[in-house]
Amino acid sequence: MFEFEIQATEGAARAGRLTLPHGVVQTPVFMPVGTQATVKTLTPEEVEGLGAQIILGNTYHLYLRPGHELVREMGGLHGFQGWRKPILTDSGGFQVFSLSDINTIAEEGVTFQSHIDGSRHLFTPERVMEIERALGADIIMAFDQCPPGQSSREVATQAYERTLRWLERCRTRFAQLPAEDPGGPVQTLFPIVQGGIYPDLRLESLRGTVNAGDWDGIAIGGLSVGEPKPTMYALLEALQPELPETLPRYLMGVGYPDDLLEAIGRGVDMFDCVAPTRNGRNGAVWIAGEGQVNIKQNRFRTDAGPLDPECDCYTCRTYTRAYLRHLFVAGEGLSMRLLSIHNLRFLVRLADTARERIAAGDFASWSRAWLDRFHAGRAARG
Incomplete structure (x- = not known):
């Protein structure tokens, strides 16, 4: 049910085939983010039409609203949102540390305050496994402690060590749940490597993670x-030689075009990011020969x-730049949909082309030429 086959390589870059309960995913792959059981402004049919093979749901948001038990009653995320292809859910770890107004970290878990109504909740590794089982995704993520960017060495060490301890609790609870819920979804659990910006801590986290279980994939x-x-690129280079070759490698929350190609060249297989739809809602789009531009520009x-x-x-x-600019400047909701469609297709197609x-054996030369052109277009506009 959970198989990964590497079909071609060029240097560290890999092309693979990941088999999941709801379908096959060809890698490298960009995964659109459906935070609250929807890829913002788009229908599942539209997302599929863009070539998306797998999408994400967010455990933190879905737990708070509408609630994981309701989603379970509605047939899990696949039935609830009408998406029949594979789904991955994150653990909510990033959100409880970044979105909640107040959080308290302890060995038991994280107590946090809802950004919606101020209510208080506790996420433990065991609880997160239970929530993600109710959501029913093909791939679920272990509960981790995600430290802020450029955290001190002390904070990064504490975070990765606690993540490893929580991983063992996640693995234990994950293994127990099928017996308690025999009619439930077939799922696999991906662990998460932490360690901040410190290569040696990243390698220690990776080694501890690999030794902690028999995994079907691994996330960074x-x-x-x-x-x-x-x-980021240097850290990926440090990890690449020790990442298990037989496992799909998922770089979490990364999806700008240049980052995607740079990471593929360093051995990454799977990506997700809210940037395509978030940028689209703010008028920012990616154009191959121009880099990132804003549609509201007078030109x-x-x-x-x-x-x-x-x-x-x-x-x-279908549409001209002039019309798209008019829609956005006029505040028309259609502009958000149309720009999101383009940005999502841009990244899905970029991963497919990679x-x-x-x-074909020419990824390195092609990607360098593509990146040079992309960056040159941005630089030319200052």
């Missing part, structure tokens, strides 16, 4: 949280060309 957390991009006011001449998405096939280039 706590990056893209404020550290410089070169630091687009009379531009009759497509948003991105190289993109095959519905938005780029896979093709790995198989």
Whole structure:
């Protein structure tokens, strides 16, 4: 049920095939984020039409609203939101440390205050496993402590060591749940490597994680949280030689175009990020030859060309830059949908093309040329 086959490599870059209960995922893969059981502004049919193979749900948000037991009653996330392909749920670890107004970290777990109504809740490793089972995703994440970006060595050490202790509790509870819920979903548990910006701590976390169980995949957390991009790339290079070759590697919360290609070149297989839809709602779009631009710029006011001449998405096939700018400046909700469609397709297609280039044996040269052009377009505008 949970199999990963590497089908091609070029250097550290890999093209693979991940088999899950709700379908097969070709890697490298970008996974759109459906925080509250929806990829914002889009229907499941539209998301599938963009080429998405797997999406995410967020444990923290779904626990608070509408509640994991209600989702279970509605057939899990697949039945509740009408998405029939694979789903991954994060553990809520990042959110309880970053979104809650007040949180208290202890060995038992994290007590936090809801950002919705101020109510107080406790997430323990065991509780998170129970919530994620109710949500019913194919892949569920272990509960981790995610320290702030560029945390001190002391804080990063405490976080990764506690994450390892919590991982053992997650694994134990995860193994118990099928016997208590024999008709429940078939799931696999991915552990998360922490360690902040310190390569030696990252390696210690990785080694402890690998030794803690027989995993079907492994995640790298706590990056893209404020550290410089070169630091993230260097940490991936440090981890790559010791990451198990037979497991899919998931870089959590990373999905800007340049980060995606840089990480694929360093052996990463799976990505997610809220940036495509969040940027779209704020008028920011990615264009292959121009980098990231904002559609409200005055230069687009009379531009009759497509948003991105190289993109095959519905938005780029159908509407002009001038019209998209008009919608956004006028505050029309359609602009958010159309820009989100483009940004999501941009990343899904970029991952797909990377896979093709790995198989063809020219990923390194292609990705360098693509990145040079992407960055040059951004630099040309100052």
